[in-house]
Amino acid sequence: MREVHEIERRLAARLAELRAARGWSLDDLAAKTAISRSTLSRIERNEISPTAGLLGRLGVAYERTTSQLLAEVEAESPELLRAGDQPVWRDESTGFTRRMVSPPQAGLRAELVEARLAPGADIRYDEPAVPGLEQHLWMLDGTLELTIGSTKHVLRTGDCLRFRLWDRTHFHNPGVLSARYALTLVRP
Structure with a gap:
């Protein structure tokens, strides 16, 4: 802690x-x-x-x-980041947990994140932090409703959605179990 x-x-x-x-x-x-x-x-x-x-x-x-x-606020990352050393950030108010799986390195464009949304969790982003950010979202467990702009995608275990982010997003877990997914982010 x-x-x-x-x-x-x-x-x-x-x-x-x-x-x-x-x-x-x-x-x-x-x-x-x-x-x-x-x-x-x-x-x-x-x-x-x-x-x-x-x-x-x-x-x-x-x-x-x-x-x-x-x-930017974590210690300098090695090339290999053991599971127990991967930084975890929790937003208790929304039921969102984010684990930095890949070690962040200056000059590299891709990163891998594991995310969990508690049942009923609902997170909205009005605009992308980095317009044109390429993302690959792979559902590991549960169900996720992901709305990008006005297009709603319902993702279930094993599904993978690839997209570039130009618009607002809405992440919602409609299920009774946690939604867990891997997210690969590739900066333009």
Whole structure:
């Protein structure tokens, strides 16, 4: 649990650094993300942990995927990342868990993530953090309703959906069991 708190502390500091590097005030960032100034301030002071949705909106503002934001605050990754050492991030409020399976490396474009959505979980992203991001979503267990723009896909165990992300997305687990999937992200 200590590692989780350390990652959250470093994430808060990194988000404050990114804003400062752009010369944005909290009001500027609030206008870009539709996140209240007070919430942004509390995130940067590590008083609260951002939800998956908030982290997604911050990623859009900073032109980074959620994985990239999280990778920037983790220790330098080796080429081999053992299962027990793979960083896990949880959004308790939405029932979303994200495990960074592949070690993030500067200069490489692809990453592999394992995600879990609790039964009934519902996450929306208004726009992609990186427009044109290629994604391959492979359902490992359960059912996932993924809406990209206005197109809804119902994915079940073993299904794989390949797409480029240009529009808003909505992830929903309509089942009574967790939905678990592997997601490969390839930056343009």
